Amino acid sequence: MLRDLFDETLVAARRGDEHAWHLVYHDLIAQLTGYLAGSGALSPEDVASDTLLQVVRDLYRFTGDETAFRSWVFTIAHHRLIDQRRKDRVRPSDATDAATLERNTSSQTMDDALSERFALDTVMPLLALCTDTQRDVLLLRYIADMTLHDVAEIIGKDYNTVKALHRRGLDTLRSKLFAAAYPNDATRTLS
């Protein structure tokens, strides 16, 4: 987050200042791409780029602080994701293609790349077990770092509903993660 730099960065970005947009881009792109990838977008980086282009075009209409700005950006991303879901019928288990993995791991050491690949291969099937809405809530909460109130506003649902979705999504991931780690422990249950 830009924090103290946000206000002047916003003003400069409205003027078309290139450095300001560098700051905004690097502040948002990792979380944007992660959110879109976890949500099952086929080309998360393309959707993230489209989202930021939309932000550039509509920035003159935005007013608010940094929290509101991030909420606004992820709202745009969420809407684009819904559009893509409607068009492409996304399969989350196949979301991360080889080109994306190669790009993401090219600047890392082998150990780091392997561990991240392992994490991705573990996470994506788990996320596929959640409903679309549960997945959106979890990703907006923990990848985009939104509060549950912001999440409710972004996805257009009631706060209590979002709380319930959040709880159920976490329970699903936790139980499936444990079952994946200890597949022979059929008698164990997680409280």
Add this chain to the structure above:
Amino acid sequence: MTSRFPPPPPPSGIQPAGDADVIALLQTALIREVSLARAASDLQLLAQAAKDTANVTAFTPRRERAFQRVAAAAVVVVVASGAGFGLAQFGGGTPQDPRNPDALALETPSNSANTDALDQAELGTSNGSQDGAGNPLPEALPDANADALQSAAPRAPATGNDSTVSQPASPRQEAPVGDAGESETIDEFARDDANETTDASCEVDEVEAEACDANEPVDTTDPRDGLRERRFGANQLNY
């Protein structure tokens, strides 16, 4: 299915996954920086779009304010002209435009002249809803009934027993050129009308119309009440 006994710890000593583990896994797996090549490509696009948008939207707030001023002025003109027309209809004053009262004051005479001309034109065809000065009058009878009454009225004094529909006295009606050499003045005609209106047997009433006027149908073409059908009698009903 639950066990009766508490679950033993996993052999490797790893605790069962909790919420924190799930969250850490999500963040580790998904949040990552993009490649340099991709970042460079995206930033180039964003910079170009930002410059183009800055050039276009620099005027947008000004354009919007100008548009709002024009729209507000248009609304004021429409409301003022509508209000002025409405007030003139009722003989009232003209609205004052605080921005340019002189313009409206100059326009007022012509508008009122047009309004008066309109009133005069309407008097010949209206149901009498306005008087000569443009003041509203109580609602008159519909045109069909008014025409029927006007056509029926001259016959009333000729037959003598004619139980026609009563009608309000109209000073513009001419004295009928009557039967049997009779000629009545307007006043006498009005008196006959007044007498007829007090005759209860000849009141316009759906129940009494048939008994009153069974032999002498009156052509009342008012489809609302079905009066015509009832006056002609049951045999002549169309339905």
